Amino acid sequence: MIVVGGGPGGYTAALYAARAGMDTVVLEKLSAGGQMALTEQIDNYPGFEDGIDGFSLGEKMKRGTERFGVETKLTEVLSLELSGSVKKAVTSEGAMYAKSIVLATGAGPRELGVDGEQALIGKGVHYCAACDGMFYRNKTVVIAGGGNTAAADALILSRICKKVIVVHRRDTLKATKIYHEPLMKTENVEFLWDSKIIALFHNEKLTGIQIRNVKTGEESTLACDGVFVSVGRKPSTELMKDQIEIDPAGYIIADESTRTNIPGVFAVGDVRTKALRQVVTAVADGATAVHYAEEYLAGEM
Ligand SMILES: Cc1cc2nc3c(=O)[nH]c(=O)nc-3n(C[C@H](O)[C@H](O)[C@H](O)COP(=O)(O)OP(=O)(O)OC[C@H]3O[C@@H](n4cnc5c(N)ncnc54)[C@H](O)[C@@H]3O)c2cc1C
The missing domain is CATH 3.50.50.60 (FAD/NAD(P)-binding domain)
Incomplete structure (x- = not known):
């Protein structure tokens, strides 16, 4: 499995995928944690009675996947080929192939839209x-x-x-x-x-x-x-917008199952259509994606 994006959604998908026996790689262009890493204090993710800073939580999520053999490659995904039974991700360090792919590219800041x-x-x-x-x-x-x-x-x-x-x-x-x-x-x-x-x-x-x-x-x-x-966030869907169903605001269309319109391709976390974009909902998506990925792979074999 290829996971594109090393935020909480991506790392949870990677953890579940590795524990389900899949060879799993996380492709992350910056550093572990995604948007979480930008915040000093997260108080609404359970299990940390004093809260935790987002950077440390990201590192913990990454290390948690390494225990089960997940590799994180710090590389940017430049293009994707999502249709077909073998999915391809072209990165700054070459191409990678997988039977299923989790899109966990999250969101970035919305701009002011002012000249200069x-x-x-x-x-x-x-x-x-x-x-x-x-x-x-x-x-x-x-x-x-x-x-x-x-x-x-x-x-x-x-x-x-x-x-x-x-x-x-x-x-x-x-x-x-x-x-x-x-x-x-x-x-x-x-x-x-x-x-x-x-x-x-x-x-x-x-x-x-x-x-x-x-x-x-x-x-x-x-x-x-x-x-x-600080005028809001916009989904990071430039990479896949011409291949996958996207809503008018730019989010990948996927329901609670995280399944997209392309078999074997799952969208988790802030990048998909959903009501609440938080760490806890991204993490839930990551686990759900692997549940349906296993079902998909069982059908494929
Ligand atoms: C300042 C701030 C404070 C926040 N505070 C809280 C809080 O207190 N509690 C809470 O629950 N939520 C908080 N959130 C929201 C929370 O961080 C997000 O909901 C959550 O991080 C979404 O996780 P994700 O895995 O979907 O995506 P993200 O965290 O956005 O991670 C996506 C990752 O994908 C990577 N990526 C994107 N494109 C590519 C590419 N082409 N190639 C390789 N990698 C790529 C990015 O670099 C990024 O690391 C906060 C957000 C911000 C911005």
């Missing part, structure tokens, strides 16, 4: 506060967004930066209530409600932003050193 954003990535525009926040010690930063990730990012950055300004297009946070009180009490966090970023000012690096009030249409400018974009 691409050129400023890493030079003032960032998508991960836990990863890049330390570059902004005692500086002024803006967070675009108002959901859970934006709220968690604001708290992380408030401990590093001089000032954190949350720019949100609604008049209240969308984040769960647990974030509201600590954020409102944090002195160096300010809010610009009903607002969105419409332009980025820069020379070599970001120098400020232009904001539009979505209710009044009024525009204003704001000097800042960095912008952290």
